[in-house]
Amino acid sequence: MLNFEFKNPTKILFGRGEIAKISKEVPEDANVLMIYGGGSIKNNGVYDQVKEALKGHQVYEFGGVPANPEYEVLINALDLIKEKDITFLLAVGGGSVIDGTKFLSAAANYEGEPWEILTKPVRTFEGEGMPFGTVLTLPATGSEMNSGYVISRRETNEKLSTGGPGLFPQFSVLDPEVVRSIPPRQIVNGLTDAYTHVLEQYMTAPSSADLQERIAESILISLQETAPKVLSGDFDYDAAGNFMWCCTMALNGLIQKGVITDWAVHAMGHELTAYFGIDHARTLAIIAPSHYRYNFESKKGKLAQYAERVWGIKDGTTEEKAEAGIRKLEEFFHSLNIQTRLSEYTEDYEGTAERVERAFTERNWLGLGEYKKLTPQDAYKIVEMSY
Ligand code: NZQ
Ligand code: ZN
Numbered sequence: 001m002l003n004f005e006f007k008n009p010t011k012i013l014f015g016r017g018e019i020a021k022i023s024k025e026v027p028e029d030a031n032v033l034m035i036y037g038g039g040s041i042k043n044n045g046v047y048d049q050v051k052e053a054l055k056g057h058q059v060y061e062f063g064g065v066p067a068n069p070e071y072e073v074l075i076n077a078l079d080l081i082k083e084k085d086i087t088f089l090l091a092v093g094g095g096s097v098i099d100g101t102k103f104l105s106a107a108a109n110y111e112g113e114p115w116e117i118l119t120k121p122v123r124t125f126e127g128e129g130m131p132f133g134t135v136l137t138l139p140a141t142g143s144e145m146n147s148g149y150v151i152s153r154r155e156t157n158e159k160l161s162t163g164g165p166g167l168f169p170q171f172s173v174l175d176p177e178v179v180r181s182i183p184p185r186q187i188v189n190g191l192t193d194a195y196t197h198v199l200e201q202y203m204t205a206p207s208s209a210d211l212q213e214r215i216a217e218s219i220l221i222s223l224q225e226t227a228p229k230v231l232s233g234d235f236d237y238d239a240a241g242n243f244m245w246c247c248t249m250a251l252n253g254l255i256q257k258g259v260i261t262d263w264a265v266h267a268m269g270h271e272l273t274a275y276f277g278i279d280h281a282r283t284l285a286i287i288a289p290s291h292y293r294y295n296f297e298s299k300k301g302k303l304a305q306y307a308e309r310v311w312g313i314k315d316g317t318t319e320e321k322a323e324a325g326i327r328k329l330e331e332f333f334h335s336l337n338i339q340t341r342l343s344e345y346t347e348d349y350e351g352t353a354e355r356v357e358r359a360f361t362e363r364n365w366l367g368l369g370e371y372k373k374l375t376p377q378d379a380y381k382i383v384e385m386s387y
Contacts, residue, residue, distance in 0.1 A: 001209045001258040008253055010145045011171040014245070016237070018173050019049040022090070023056065025133055025171045030088035032059045033081060035101050037093045038066065044181035046137055050092055060084050065093065068273055068280070069100035071115060071153040074107075081108050081130070088131055091169075094138030094186075095193075095280075099149035102167045105129035118151055123164035133171040137178045139244040140190035140281065142197060142251025144172035152274065159274040174248065179230065179240035187230055187243075188336040189281035194247040195223050195332070196284040200263050201256040203292060204370040206301045209258040213305075216255045220310050222246050227336060260370040265291050267368055268379055271356045276346045285333040285340050290385035292326050294378065298371070342386050353384040 013021050026032060034050065041047040051059070062077040080086070081104060091101035106122070107114040108130040116122065124147075136144045143149065148163035179187070202216040223246050229239035249255075268291070269283030278286075292299055300322040307313040307325030316324065333340050342349045360366075360376035368374040 001207070002260070004257040006253065006257050007165070008145065008168065009170075010168045010252075012145065012174060012248070013171060014174045014241075016175060016177055018175050019046070019135055020053050022050065022133065022135065022171070022173060023053045026054065026057060026088055026090065028057070030057065031084060031086050032057050032088045032090055033077070033084070033086040033104075034059055034061045034090045034092060035065060035077060035097055035104070036061070036063045036091075037097050038064065040181065041092055041137060044137075044178065046092060046135065046178060050090070050135060054090075059090075060086065065097050065100045067094075067096045068150075068152045068159065068277075069096045069103070071103075071118075071151055072155065074100050074103055074151070075114065077104055078107055078114065086130070088133075091132060091134040092137065094136070095141030095143045098134050098136070098141070098143040098169070099151065101132050101134070102129075102143070102147075102149035102163070103151050105132050105167060106162075106164075115153065118153075118158075118160040118162055121160065121162035123162060124166040125164055126166045128164075129166040131170055133173075134169045135173045135175075136244070138182060138186055138190060139174075139179065139247035140186075140193045142194070142248055144169060144174065145248050145252035150270065150280075157274045159270040161270070172248075174244050176237055176240035176244050179243065180235050184231060185279075188227075188338055189279050190243070190247055191223055191227050191230075191336060192281035192285055192333060192338055194250040195220060196265060196281070196288055197250040198223075198255065199288060199329075200265055201259065201261045203299055203302050203306065204260045204262055205298065206305055207259045212255050212257060212259055215249075217306075217309050219246050219250050219255070220306075224310075224332060231336075262370045264368040264374050264379070264382075267360075267365065268356060268383055271359060271383075272342065272352070275352065275355060276348070278345050282338055282345065285338045286342050286345070286386050287382065289326055289330050289340055290382050292329070294382045294385060295369070295374075296322065340386075342383075349387050352387075353380040356380065356383045 091098045106124040147167040150161040152159045272283040303322035303325040307321040357376040357380040
């Protein structure tokens with residue numbers, strides 16, 4: 001097991017009715033900016049619950065953060081933060097709203113041009129960001145309990161990420177009741193994103209970190225078992241709760257400790273969102289199977305372990321089990337109605353591999369993956385295999 005440090009300071013308030021408790025978590029004398037998305041919180045009662053909980057606080061609002069939060073929109077929130085002397089941010093939404101809030105937390109006290117934070121990139125250390133909390137409305141990203149974020153810039157077709165230990169939410173409310181109003185398309189996105197987060201931290205080489213591996217496999221199995229229940233059409237509180245907690249646990253830092261991690265699927269996937277606007281989770285389902293086939297030799301031991309422990313495939317050689325594991329992964333995505341080929345999302349896919357290769361080269365991303373050896377030319381081949 002590799003050496004590691006682990007500190008996750010986010011307080012979780014899990015369960016029905018917990019939104020009311022934010023009145024005690026947000027400092028009484030704070031000037032609060034409540035940040036939300038396109039309006040789903042106004043239709044499902046979450047907005048009213050937050051307003052009721054904070055009726056004793058000074059609260060300003062900034063709505064309209066789009067999916068794949070855009071720099072151009074967030075800059076307006078930054079102006080409001082300065083104008084109103086805001087001291088505390090409250091994100092009420094999914095990964096996009098929470099990520100946008102993390103960017104604002106980092107940018108509020110940053111002296112230079114805010115976009116530099118993403119391009120340099122600048123990490124935000126403890127005490128540097130503006131304090132913030134979250135009320136999660138969409139299980140998927142894990143952003144509610146981690147310190148990373150991803151911001152898009154429409155003008156330049158870029159989607160870039162950064163973070164830092166100063167950007168953990170102070171608290172996050174996880175009330176499974178919010179799942180009631182989530183459309184099926186976003187539920188399958190959440191399942192797929194969380195599933196792939198586990199894979200990015202697991203599908204490398206077999207390791208000696210037995211507990212992390214078993215926890216990772218448990219999250220994968222729980223997501224597989226929960227998927228049909230949260231998609232059945234009848235709201236099931238416990239299934240919603242399991243779905244939510246799986247998504248949080250998939251990317252709160254725990255399973256990546258002591259092991260090597262990949263993250264190349266996300267790097268390539270972000271490009272597909274930047275070029276074509278494809279939902280984040282779907283880009284991962286497009287890239288992951290090709291990534292595992294292309295890197296078969298270095299990943300086959302773990303792929304076989306995945307096939308065996310997660311899908312119960314006991315027969316065959318390591319290679320046969322590994323290939324069966326990739327097929328099972330594709331079947332799982334297809335069972336969620338998620339297509340796994342780029343050409344199923346856009347007719348305009350020719351030339352994408354060149355674009356990705358060029359973007360990675362220009363950013364000097366010359367060695368990605370768990371061994372830092374995946375070159376822009378390798379990314380070219382993987383993206384081409386995903387057409
Ligand atoms: O904007 P509103 O009206 O709220 O609608 C949203 C949005 O249209 C809707 N929604 C959210 N909660 C709902 C709901 N609709 C009905 N009922 C509810 N309870 O769902 C739509 C999608 O929301 P969004 O926040 O964009 O989805 P998600 O949580 O999947 O976030 C995606 C973003 O997070 C980034 C992605 O790249 C993408 O930009 N990620 C962030 C990560 C992190 N910070 O750790 C890791 C991930 O890998 C990912 O990259
Ligand atoms: Zn993701």
